[in-house]
Amino acid sequence: MTAESLFSIRNLSVEYHTRGGDVRAVDDVSFEIRRGEILGLVGESACGKSTLGKGLMRLHRVPARITGGTLLFDGRDLMSLDEDEMRMVRGGEIGMVFQDPMTSLNPVQRIIEHLTETILAHEPDTSEEQAKKRADELAEKLGIRAERLKEYPHQMSGGMRQRVMISLALALRAKLVIADEPTTSLDVIVEAKFLDLLRELRQEFGLTILLITHNIGVVAEVSDRVAVMYAARLVEIGDVRSIFADPKHPYTRGLLRSVPNIELNDAELYKMEGAPPSLLHPPTGCRFHPRCPSVMSICKDSNPPMSNVGADQQAACWLYINNPQLAEVKHD
Amino acid sequence: MIDEVRIPSATQTTNAIKNLVRLENITKHFPVQSGFIAVLLSKGKVPAVRAVDDISFTIRKGEVFGLAGESGSGKSTVGRLVLRLLEPTSGQVFFDDIDLNSLETEEMRRMRARMQLVFQDPLASLNPRMTIGQAILHPVTIHMSNLPKNEQRQRVLDILTSVGMNPPESFYELFPHQISGGQRQRIVLARALVTNPELIVADEPIAMADVSVRALLLDLMMKLKKEFDLTYLFITHDLATAKYVCNRIAIMYLGKMCELGPVRDVYEKAAHPYTRALLQAVPVPDPLHRRKEPMPAGEIPSAINPPSGCRFHPRCPIAIDKCSQEIPPLLEVSPGHLAACWLAE
Numbered sequence: 001m002t003a004e005s006l007f008s009i010r011n012l013s014v015e016y017h018t019r020g021g022d023v024r025a026v027d028d029v030s031f032e033i034r035r036g037e038i039l040g041l042v043g044e045s046a047c048g049k050s051t052l053g054k055g056l057m058r059l060h061r062v063p064a065r066i067t068g069g070t071l072l073f074d075g076r077d078l079m080s081l082d083e084d085e086m087r088m089v090r091g092g093e094i095g096m097v098f099q100d101p102m103t104s105l106n107p108v109q110r111i112i113e114h115l116t117e118t119i120l121a122h123e124p125d126t127s128e129e130q131a132k133k134r135a136d137e138l139a140e141k142l143g144i145r146a147e148r149l150k151e152y153p154h155q156m157s158g159g160m161r162q163r164v165m166i167s168l169a170l171a172l173r174a175k176l177v178i179a180d181e182p183t184t185s186l187d188v189i190v191e192a193k194f195l196d197l198l199r200e201l202r203q204e205f206g207l208t209i210l211l212i213t214h215n216i217g218v219v220a221e222v223s224d225r226v227a228v229m230y231a232a233r234l235v236e237i238g239d240v241r242s243i244f245a246d247p248k249h250p251y252t253r254g255l256l257r258s259v260p261n262i263e264l265n266d267a268e269l270y271k272m273e274g275a276p277p278s279l280l281h282p283p284t285g286c287r288f289h290p291r292c293p294s295v296m297s298i299c300k301d302s303n304p305p306m307s308n309v310g311a312d313q314q315a316a317c318w319l320y321i322n323n324p325q326l327a328e329v330k331h332d
Numbered sequence: 333m334i335d336e337v338r339i340p341s342a343t344q345t346t347n348a349i350k351n352l353v354r355l356e357n358i359t360k361h362f363p364v365q366s367g368f369i370a371v372l373l374s375k376g377k378v379p380a381v382r383a384v385d386d387i388s389f390t391i392r393k394g395e396v397f398g399l400a401g402e403s404g405s406g407k408s409t410v411g412r413l414v415l416r417l418l419e420p421t422s423g424q425v426f427f428d429d430i431d432l433n434s435l436e437t438e439e440m441r442r443m444r445a446r447m448q449l450v451f452q453d454p455l456a457s458l459n460p461r462m463t464i465g466q467a468i469l470h471p472v473t474i475h476m477s478n479l480p481k482n483e484q485r486q487r488v489l490d491i492l493t494s495v496g497m498n499p500p501e502s503f504y505e506l507f508p509h510q511i512s513g514g515q516r517q518r519i520v521l522a523r524a525l526v527t528n529p530e531l532i533v534a535d536e537p538i539a540m541a542d543v544s545v546r547a548l549l550l551d552l553m554m555k556l557k558k559e560f561d562l563t564y565l566f567i568t569h570d571l572a573t574a575k576y577v578c579n580r581i582a583i584m585y586l587g588k589m590c591e592l593g594p595v596r597d598v599y600e601k602a603a604h605p606y607t608r609a610l611l612q613a614v615p616v617p618d619p620l621h622r623r624k625e626p627m628p629a630g631e632i633p634s635a636i637n638p639p640s641g642c643r644f645h646p647r648c649p650i651a652i653d654k655c656s657q658e659i660p661p662l663l664e665v666s667p668g669h670l671a672a673c674w675l676a677e
Binding site for chain 2: 044045157159160187188189190191192193195196214215216217218219220221223240241244254255256258259260261262263268269270271272275276
């Protein structure tokens with residue numbers, strides 16, 4: 001693995017304090033985001049993928065808090081920064097795009113004002129004219145006509161608003177964009193165009209993108225690598241082609257098989273039994289064991305660590321770990 | 333006259349293909365609210381959103397009829413028109429050869445026992461202060477009030493079992509927030525089925541569910557269809573899912589139907605350029621797959637002033653002069669497969 005790491009996440013845990021007890025929504029997650037890649041982070045609702053995305057920017061407020069881990073971004077430990085320094089990183093070096101762009105944009109501010117204000121806030125030395133010029137250029141590259149910049153967010157369509165969000169990130173020359181379900185509120189044709197745009201931007205600006213989504217098809221279309229989360233933990237990560245061709249973790253296998261595919265003529269969809277567990281009382285050992293078709297007794301007792309299962313593919317599953325216990329288990 | 337409680341086998345006399353629902357030249361315009369002065373200046377001509385414009389189709393008994401399109405295509409409005417939850421601006425809706433608009437309020441209320449609606453968000457469809465049992469019992473007390481109390485309760489328990497909520501007694505007293513999203517959608521289905529309807533209008537019924545839960549819900553819907561001899565109008569934006577459940581599918585764009593036919597024909601031999609674009613745009617879960625055709629330019633125009641002629645013509649890659657002048661009729665391109673395009677063969 002020669003690709004350079006831009007963001008190294010080590011043992012990150014995030015907890016929510018609730019009346020029912022503390023919920024660990026991200027549990028000891030470690031992975032790398034490589035420079036220039038699109039990393040897809042997939043998982044079902046409440047698996048902790050959005051909490052993880054916010055955790056990377058230390059965006060959590062009470063009742064959530066980061067309870068452990070290091071966040072090494074471009075050579076700096078984000079956990080050691082104070083709130084002012086962190087604010088310059090957010091929106092500056094790390095851009096954000098959320099699912100609903102309407103709630104991310106100020107309804108009573110014209111798009112151009114929003115863009116220039118953001119540039120000026122992060123780079124006070126820039127003159128207002130320069131900032132405006134930069135905003136104009138960017139908008140053109142993103143397919144937003146100059147006259148539309150004078151509009152208010154409600155006058156734009158969902159796809160256009162999402163382009164504005166991306167232009168905000170690019171205006172500050174972000175090194176990383178964290179996009180949390182950016183296409184979920186968009187129609188398929190608009191979504192397809194937005195994904196094309198993401199790919200182009202990666203080429204042109206050398207942008208690194210963490211794409212958080214529940215849509216497996218979207219991940220397959222644009223990602224270089226994919227990370228799969230289940231019940232607050234990372235279960236598999238690796239090269240997108242390897243994982244789609246040969247998923248190793250039983251959860252990844254089930255997940256990929258239950259995605260409807262418009263191209264194939266399968267008569268039936270795979271049906272995974274059960275439902276994801278409550279994070280208030282997660283299962284012991286491997287959290288997927290109650291639903292796993294290849295469960296062994298060791299799976300109930302201890303959590304499997306990540307291990308190499310391919311050239312650029314790791315999975316957290318006892319099936320792939322040479323464990324002395326494993327031989328015994330198989331005899332049972 | 334409709335019976336208070338429908339006996340399922342009574343109406344099924346023939347096995348021949350029978351139309352359960354027939355829409356004839358249905359149009360629905362929603363007036364746009366505007367200011368007092370604007371109304372004066374417009375001299376009584378109030379602008380309207382042309383949500384559904386002159387649509388005709390039939391839903392056959394026992395089929396799953398898919399209605400697909402992007403946001404604002406009018407697909408949900410059609411669903412509500414079928415149930416007469418909205419009054420059409422013009423045109424007629426026939427259910428079992430009865431013109432719904434000719435029915436009085438009371439007759440229509442009874443008719444509703446035969447047709448039910450399932451929405452996208454099950455949490456929003458369930459009263460948070462009603463237990464699951466009460467929620468399902470409610471339609472029974474309205475439509476089957478002549479049944480004794482204990483039989484009414486038994487009906488609820490039976491339907492809970494049918495939708496896979498076992499044992500039913502343990503769910504009866506629970507509130508919607510105490511169960512998972514997938515289970516809630518099962519409850520909504522149970523409530524829809526408890527009056528023994530013939531038609532279920534399912535408006536994006538699984539759009540909120542997770543992938544692993546989706547397959548189970550679709551499977552359940554198909555099982556229930558067999559068990560209760562149902563007909564579905566399946567409204568969706570997700571063509572990949574529609575492929576697995578629908579027999580026939582209709583594609584809508586800006587209030588117009590652009591294509592209709594058996595699922596296989598529409599997916600493999602799409603005759604309308606919009607259908608082709610829509611099918612191309614669906615993300616395929618295969619990293620080696622790449623889209624072949626470019627996406628149509630621009631965005632969906634406003635339904636207040638839709639484009640003249642074919643509504644897709646400003647974005648269509650193959651449009652000719654005629655497309656901007658004349659509205660293409662929905663014509664057969666092969667048996668049972670219709671398209672509204674001047675260039676369709």
